[in-house]
Amino acid sequence: MLTRRSFLQSSAAAAAFAASAGSARAETPGVTDAEIKIGQTMPYSGPASAYGVIGKTETAYFKMINDMGGISGRKINLISLDDGYSPPKTVEQVRRLVEQEQVAFLFNTLGTAPNLAIRQYLNDNKVPQLFVSTGASVFADPEHFPWTIGFNPNxxxxxxxxxxxxxxxxxxxxxxxxxxxxxxxxxxxxxxxxxxxxxxxxxxxxxxxxxxxxxxxxxxxxxxxxxxxxxxxxxxxxxxxxxxxxxxxxxxxxxxxxxxNVSPSIATVLKPAGLEKSKGLITAYYGKDPTDARWKDDAGFKEWQAFCGKYLTPTDLTDANATYAFGAAGTMVQVLKQCGNDLTRENIMKQAANIKDLALPMLLPDMRINTSPTNYSPIRQMQLANFDGESWQLFGELLMG
CATH class of the missing domain: 3.40.50.2300 (Response regulator)
Known part of the structure; x- marks a missing residue:
């Protein structure tokens, strides 16, 4: 039985623990009771500017989440800066995001060389570098870079x-x-x-x-x-x-x-090249091609279509880079939901490395996102597809390399 003294002591200890936990959350840069501030670099200019739609789509996705009340009452504030696909510029912009803007973490920064340029800095400072927009194998190395996790298939x-x-x-x-x-x-x-x-x-x-x-x-x-x-x-x-x-x-x-598979977009690659000139191309897919009529009655495609109708444009609807961003942003939101009220950088990273069988609207059927402390490659399956002059036609089975 608790005496009055022991009750008061245990209550005081509980209060101290709660205050400590609250303090830890409050001390996470970019996290307040009202907001989660996250950072990103994107090539809105330069040789890879076709990827700029990724940042645009993710900004729109988080606006949708915010319109629905945010994550546990917190709005997501994505600060997306142009790095022109230039590693020195990426370093400059990321230092600004971390040191001046005080973001909680980096999300879906794009490009192999740009991400390599910032990886050591982010790991040294224990800033999560989440779901980098590249499939380079070096970004799935939890033993040496535990604060960096990939997204694209390897x-x-x-x-x-x-x-x-x-x-x-x-x-x-x-x-x-x-x-x-x-x-x-x-x-x-x-x-x-x-x-x-x-x-x-x-x-x-x-x-x-x-x-x-x-x-x-x-x-x-x-x-x-x-x-x-x-x-x-x-x-x-x-x-x-x-x-x-x-x-x-x-x-x-x-x-x-x-x-x-980083360049299958009909809108930004095949049309500029010429659809007739693109016939016969083979690629490896992991998402639903938004131009493929087979998905017109698919629930996931309808979700994507509704999102585009409210937050994007008809052009974005058919851009594979935009559907990619839709999935990456959805994965990020899942991680934040798993965090609950513990938004320390340590827990954000822990949850990013503990995703179980996450289905996304525009992933191919039967594909799931999975991560673990030893698996930093969320997407590991792909299916071959052939371009027929109008859309990508899937063939064969889901494959792993």
Whole structure:
């Protein structure tokens, strides 16, 4: 039985604990009783500006959440800054977000090189770098960088899927690879070579890299055609992917063309390249193509359609980059819901690494988001798709590289 004295002591201890917990929450930068301030960099300008719609869509998504009352009464305030896809600019903007704006964490910052430029700084300062917008394998390394977690499917996994498909359908192929000369592009080479193995390494007859500062990749495509390659992989971001698609067609090159899943957008890649010139492209998908009529009665697509009708534009409805952002923002909201009232950086990171079977409206059926303290790759399955001149047509089964 509690005496009056012990009751008062236990009550005082409980009050002290509650005050301490409340203090911890209050001391989290960017978190108040009314707001959760988060930061982001996006290439609203520069060679990867086609991705700017991602930041625009995520801002709109959080506005929708705020219109519905926010997360446990707190509104989400996303500060999204332009870094022009330039790592030095990313560093400058992220330091501003962390040190001046006092954001709680970083969300969906875009690009392999930009994210590499800030990863050490964020980990040193124990600032969560959540769901980075790149599939580079280096962002799934919880042992060495526990404050950084990826989102996109691993580029090496995707390239292994292409390699396995090439071996199964064209085992005597001569393969050429166009790749961006950074961690993004080099991951495709690693994955492809891993899938082909030492017995088939000679299938790769030409590798051609490009810098994001180059105006075009036309000369690289010409060199790849000149190598005699009859299969080519375009590991390129939207601007350069569109150029490669157009140039390869204009050359009359009849190679089987695989396209990185960072550039399947019909609105920002295939239309600029030319829909007719894009026919026959193969990519690996994990989301529903918003231009594909098969989804018109799908509940998830209708949810996306309703969101666009209120918060975005008809153009955004068919942009794969926008649907990607819709999923990333939905994943972020799930994490914040799991946090409850404990919005310390430690708990935010813990919850980001403990997502269980999360279904998203625009993921392919049967696909789920899963993370754990040892799994920092939320999306691990993909399905091949072929472009028929109007939309991407899925074929085969869900695959893992």
């Amino acid at each position: 580029y090496q996994t995707e390239a292994r899927i292409y390699g396995k498909h090439i071996l199964a359908t064209k085992p005597d192929a001569k393969v050429g690879v166009l790749y961006q000369n950074d961690g993004f592009g080099k991951d495709y080479l690693i994955g492809l070579k891993d899938a082909l193995g030492s017995d088939h390494a000679s299938m790769i007859v030409k590798e051609a890299s490009y810098e994001t500062s180059e105006p075009t990749v036309d000369s690289q495509v010409v060199s790849l055609q000149g190598s005699g390659a009859d299969v080519v992989i375009f590991a390129a971001t939207p601007k350069f992917a569109a150029q490669a698609i157009r140039k390869s067609y204009d050359l009359g090159w009849n190679a089987v063309r695989y396209l990185s």
